[in-house]
Amino acid sequence: MIGFSCYLSEPADEQQTAYLKQMQQAGFTGVFTSLQLPEDDPKTLHQRLNHLITSCHQLGLAVVADISQACLTRLGIAADDCRGIEALQLDGVRIDDGIAMTTVASLSHTMAVALNASTLSAKTVDQLANAKANLRNIEAWHNFYPRPETGLDPCWFQEKNHWLHTLGFKTMAFIPGDAQQRGPLFAGLPTLEPHRGLLPIAAYLDLRRLATDHVFVGDPQLSPRSIAAFQAYTSDGVLLIQAEAADDRLYHLTWHNRPDVAQQVVRLAEARLEHVFTAPKPQNTVDRVRGSITLDNTDYGRYAGELQITRCDLPADPKVNVIGRIVPAALSLLDHIGPNQAIRFKK
Template sequence: MIGFSCYLSEPADEQQTAYLKQMQQAGFTGVFTSLQLPEDDPKTLRQRLNHLITSCHQLGLAVVADISLASLKRLGIAPRDCSGIEALQLDGVRIDDGIDMTTVAALSHTMGVALNASTLSAKTIDQLANAKANLRHIEAWHNFYPRPETGLDPCWFQQKNHWLHTLGFKTMAFIPGDAQQRGPLFAGLPTLESHRGLLPLAAYLDLKRLATDHVYIGDPQLSPRSIAAFQAYTSDQVLLIQTETADERLYHLTWHNRPDVAQQVVRLAEARLEHIFAAPEPHHTGERPRGSITLDNTRYGRYAGELQITRCDLPADPKVNVIGHVAPAALPLLDHIGPHQALRFKQ
């Protein structure tokens, strides 16, 4: 599942409804929100939650909310009142401070339950089993980390995911947005520190590579460009590669990496197979920093017309013309271009 966040600190309005629909059309299937907003009036919070759930369910979006002992009390729900929690009409709850495993076990029979992946232990699992929890409805969700420098280490994260998978739990983690960011720090809401400030789609692909089952956008909003990138990837498995400068002919086709993956370059199969570029004369044969889009010229003999993207910095070669550059923000996507991967260049 791929999801996004919609927080109740903002009023429900037409703009929110339009964003929900836009994200659903882009392939997103889940929404995360939080009931832990102590500054908000409980009545207003409940109204906004009801509106969000209704709007999401009309679009087929599942809603999971962060709950704690304090947030339940503010809504007038007793800590062990499972029927009161179920009455919220949520599809799932992410458990935070103060809610015991007996309540978690009871909730697991009527809705999805997410526990903190970082602190989930063998002892906790034994407690759930003894309370006869439905473990098939329980998942392990990692936190997001608002403060810079505090996000998780990817090696530890992957090891934790592997351990959780051996126990049968699915995992979830957050990636940052690239439009409106959530306060008070406004520094992104990633699970991994290495994803802070990273292109959202690149962060998503990183998490999938690290055996993460579900990925949610932690921040309140994605940019239109990122929404389009996710839609292209979720619907057609196409990577949209933003460029700074490039030959106009690049923008009219969907390209594919060759099945035999090169270490230093992405070799785009269509260029030579379909003779898209006539063998060019040497021109702009300068250095090829990572993300250079290049075309082999007549000096390369039978390779003339081969189109490539450099994965690393390469020196100038009089047999290779540089015809464009990938935008700096899009460079991390180059690490995710595997065999047969489709891509389109965007201005």
Template sequence: MIGFSCYLSEPADEQQTAYLKQMQQAGFTGVFTSLQLPEDDPKTLRQRLNHLITSCHQLGLAVVADISLASLKRLGIAPRDCSGIEALQLDGVRIDDGIDMTTVAALSHTMGVALNASTLSAETIDQLANAKANLRHIEAWHNFYPRPETGLDPCWFQQKNHWLHTLGFKTMAFIPGDAQQRGPLFAGLPTLEPHRGLLPLAAYLDLKRLATDHVYIGDPQLSPRSIAAFQAYTSDQVLLIQTQTADDRLYHLTWHNRPDVAQQVVRLAEARLEHIFAAPEPHHTDERPRGSITLDNTRYGRYAGELQITRCDLPADPKVNVIGHVAPVALPLLDHVGPHQALRFKQ
């Protein structure tokens, strides 16, 4: 599952409805929200939640809300009132402070339940088993970290995910958005610290490589550029690569990396197979920093016309023309170009 966040601090309006529809069309299937907004009037919060759930369900989007003992009290729901929680019509709840494992076990028989992945322990799992929880309905969700420098370490995160998977739990983590970011710090809402400020699709692919089952956007909004990138990837497994080049021929095809993956460059198979580029004369045989788009010239003999993207910094070569560059923001995507990977260049 890939999801996004929609918070109840803003009133439901046409803009919110349009964004929900846009994200659903881009391949997103879940929505995360939070009931822990102490500054909001409980009646207003309930109305906004009802509107969000109705709108999401009409689009086939599942809704999971962050709940705690304090947030339930503010909504007039007793701590162990499972029927009151179920009446919210949520598809799942993420459990925060103050809710005991007996209540979690009871809820697990009627809805999805997410526990804090970072603090989930063997003792907690024993408590759930003793309370006869339906463990198939319980998942392990990591937090997001608003304060810079406090996000999780990727190595520790991967080890934790492995341990949770051995116990049968699916995992979830957050990546930051690149448009509207959530206050009060407005520094992104990633689970992993290296993802702070990273292109959202690159962060998503990182989490998938670290064996994360579900990924949600933590911040309230993605940019149109990122929405288009997710849509291309979820529907066609195509990476959209933002580039700077004067050669318009790059923009008219879907390219594929060769099946034999090179260490230092991405070799785009179609260029030589289809003879798209006539063997060019030497021109702009400059240094090739990471992300350089290059074309082998006539001095390379039978390789003339080969199109590549450099994965690392390479020196100038009189046999290789530099015809463009991957935009700096898109460079992390190069780490995810595997065998047969499809990609399209975008200005």
């Protein structure tokens, strides 16, 4: 599942409905929200939740909400009242403080239940088994970390995911948004600290590489650029990469990395196979910094006309022209261009 967040602190209006539809069309399938908003009137919270669930279900989007004993009490629901929780019509709940494993076990027979991945232990698993929980409906979800410098370490995260998978749990983690960010710090809501400020699609691909089953955007909104990037990737498997180059032919084609992946460059197969470019004369044969778009000139013999993107800094080569560059914000995508990966350059 790939999901996004929609918080109940925002009113249910046409703008919210339009965003839900836009994200659903971009390939997103789930919505995360939270009932832990102590500053909101419980009646307003109920109304906004009902509207969100109705809107999401009309679009085929599953809704998972963060719940705790305190927020359930404010809504007039006891922490062990499974029927009261089920009456909220959520597709799943993410369990926070104050809810017993016996309640979790009961809920697991009627809906998806997510436990805190960071604190889930073998003892907790034994408690769930003894309470006859439906373990197939229980997953392990990591937190997001609003405060800079407190996000998780990727190595620890990968080891934790591996352990959780050996127990049969699917995992979830958050990536930051790049449009509206959630207060009070407005510093992004990633699970992993290196993802803070990273392009959302790059953070998503990174989490998938770290064996994360589900990925949700933690912040309230993605930019149109990022929504387009997710749509291209989920529907066609294409990476959209922002670039600056004078030759418009770069932007009009879908390119593919060769199946034999080079370490230092991305070799775009179509350039030589389909003779897209006439081999140019030597020009702008400057240092090839990471993200340079290059075209081999007439001095390179049978390689003339080859198009590449540099994965690392390389020295100038009189046989290689630099014809453009990947914009700095998109450089992280270079690490995700594997064998046969399709890419499209965007201005």
